[in-house]
Amino acid sequence: MDDSAKSDIVTAAILVIGDEILSGRTKDKNIGYIAEHCTKIGIQLREVRVVADEEADVVAAVNALRARYTYVFTTGGIGPTHDDITADCIAKAFGVAIAVDPRALALLKPYYEKRGLELTPGRLRMARIPDTASLIDNSISIAPGFMIGNVITMAGVPNIMQVMLDAVTPRLKTGRKMHTVAIDLDHPEGAIAEMFGAHQKLYPEVAMGSYPTIRDNRPCTQLVLRSIEQNKLDEAAATLRAKLASMGLG
Amino acid sequence: MDDSAKSDIVTAAILVIGDEILSGRTKDKNIGYIAEHCTKIGIQLREVRVVADEEADVVAAVNALRARYTYVFTTGGIGPTHDDITADCIAKAFGVAIAVDPRALALLKPYYEKRGLELTPGRLRMARIPDTASLIDNSISIAPGFMIGNVITMAGVPNIMQVMLDAVTPRLKTGRKMHTVAIDLDHPEGAIAEMFGAHQKLYPEVAMGSYPTIRDNRPCTQLVLRSIEQNKLDEAAATLRAKLASMGLG
Numbered sequence: 001m002d003d004s005a006k007s008d009i010v011t012a013a014i015l016v017i018g019d020e021i022l023s024g025r026t027k028d029k030n031i032g033y034i035a036e037h038c039t040k041i042g043i044q045l046r047e048v049r050v051v052a053d054e055e056a057d058v059v060a061a062v063n064a065l066r067a068r069y070t071y072v073f074t075t076g077g078i079g080p081t082h083d084d085i086t087a088d089c090i091a092k093a094f095g096v097a098i099a100v101d102p103r104a105l106a107l108l109k110p111y112y113e114k115r116g117l118e119l120t121p122g123r124l125r126m127a128r129i130p131d132t133a134s135l136i137d138n139s140i141s142i143a144p145g146f147m148i149g150n151v152i153t154m155a156g157v158p159n160i161m162q163v164m165l166d167a168v169t170p171r172l173k174t175g176r177k178m179h180t181v182a183i184d185l186d187h188p189e190g191a192i193a194e195m196f197g198a199h200q201k202l203y204p205e206v207a208m209g210s211y212p213t214i215r216d217n218r219p220c221t222q223l224v225l226r227s228i229e230q231n232k233l234d235e236a237a238a239t240l241r242a243k244l245a246s247m248g249l250g
Numbered sequence: 251m252d253d254s255a256k257s258d259i260v261t262a263a264i265l266v267i268g269d270e271i272l273s274g275r276t277k278d279k280n281i282g283y284i285a286e287h288c289t290k291i292g293i294q295l296r297e298v299r300v301v302a303d304e305e306a307d308v309v310a311a312v313n314a315l316r317a318r319y320t321y322v323f324t325t326g327g328i329g330p331t332h333d334d335i336t337a338d339c340i341a342k343a344f345g346v347a348i349a350v351d352p353r354a355l356a357l358l359k360p361y362y363e364k365r366g367l368e369l370t371p372g373r374l375r376m377a378r379i380p381d382t383a384s385l386i387d388n389s390i391s392i393a394p395g396f397m398i399g400n401v402i403t404m405a406g407v408p409n410i411m412q413v414m415l416d417a418v419t420p421r422l423k424t425g426r427k428m429h430t431v432a433i434d435l436d437h438p439e440g441a442i443a444e445m446f447g448a449h450q451k452l453y454p455e456v457a458m459g460s461y462p463t464i465r466d467n468r469p470c471t472q473l474v475l476r477s478i479e480q481n482k483l484d485e486a487a488a489t490l491r492a493k494l495a496s497m498g499l500g
Contacts, residue, residue, distance in 0.1 A: 023285060039274050039275075122447070
């Protein structure tokens, strides 16, 4: 890949923050959703980490990931209770102050007033935003996410995370889209391994993966070809189909 | 926590290896399953990473995680095709050789012979096992997983991963079990944030988390208390229930 193409590549990582995922009590639904969203808009997700609600672990992961990728999406830990430590961790990772943000307060105050609810210290916690961060709209329950530098901090509740992701997407730089071709085979992986490995060598710009599945009790295979170069992808897929046909597997 | 208790703590991380998870094409089902299994048997899952099928990334993640936790479970990348690089990466991480293992070959050979299938170089790849590793039975499709040092390498296909996890579990050291109490509230988190934070401070041996949910269109909360100390957990749960009742929220 030459340098001009490389500069079109936008990368990302996801950092899931939450004891409840690590205990198995809550099954994560955000990783797959964000992964698909990134692929769709032209961002390449390169890594995911899940860490506990421990300040040192969160800060270390944020700093490792934000140095390495164009963007870091975090989910979880921005609610009103003591175990919601994400905003403070992000401030610490960036070395900035954190306090109740007037913009966030202006969103929360009328929301609670309208519902006859007190703006308790807990609820005020949700207005704590690291200095220099921009807010991310939450059209469901108002308490905003935020973006600071290349880190995007969102709620853990899936439907709230999803509206935040939609809200922040227009602000993100996106790169060349990854195109995909999938070929389903009624044969096990072992039948095509050598040919497929040799085919990969012919097309270094196309990432080729083989995924075993079971269909009707028989081992089957899905071959997936991915590339940002549509022409190369089409060529690699056409020549692969021809090889499969000549082997009687097409 | 005193030192005698600490020595009873067994920790783990999961390393998911696979481009298909990062592209969003395949939704991971192994993290939640292994997380629940660990909790059940007395192993505390502390971290999860998902990395691409890139040797340098896999080796770096294996070495970072195996230095930090009692066990590392890896999933994915042990099939017959060129994109299955996990076994080689593990060998590299441990600095040991890797070759076709006679024990693994003795499993695969009759399996393929019986089915009239050739033991192609691709299928032979699945018998490549790092030196000094022990094998992990695969009662579904025979090609084994393996354990080397504190790293347990399993398939990515969920039902095969699950039989491997069952097969390796008797070999694992387990620690004190985490006990859990969950309390469901028909009120939003904001209503209990201060009390709950103060309650956490009274019971440092009990990890307390608050998780917002929506039930019948209304914001609700689940409070989760977790501890390896059953007595402390029972006491913390009883006093919490009393406080909730006195606030009219119980």
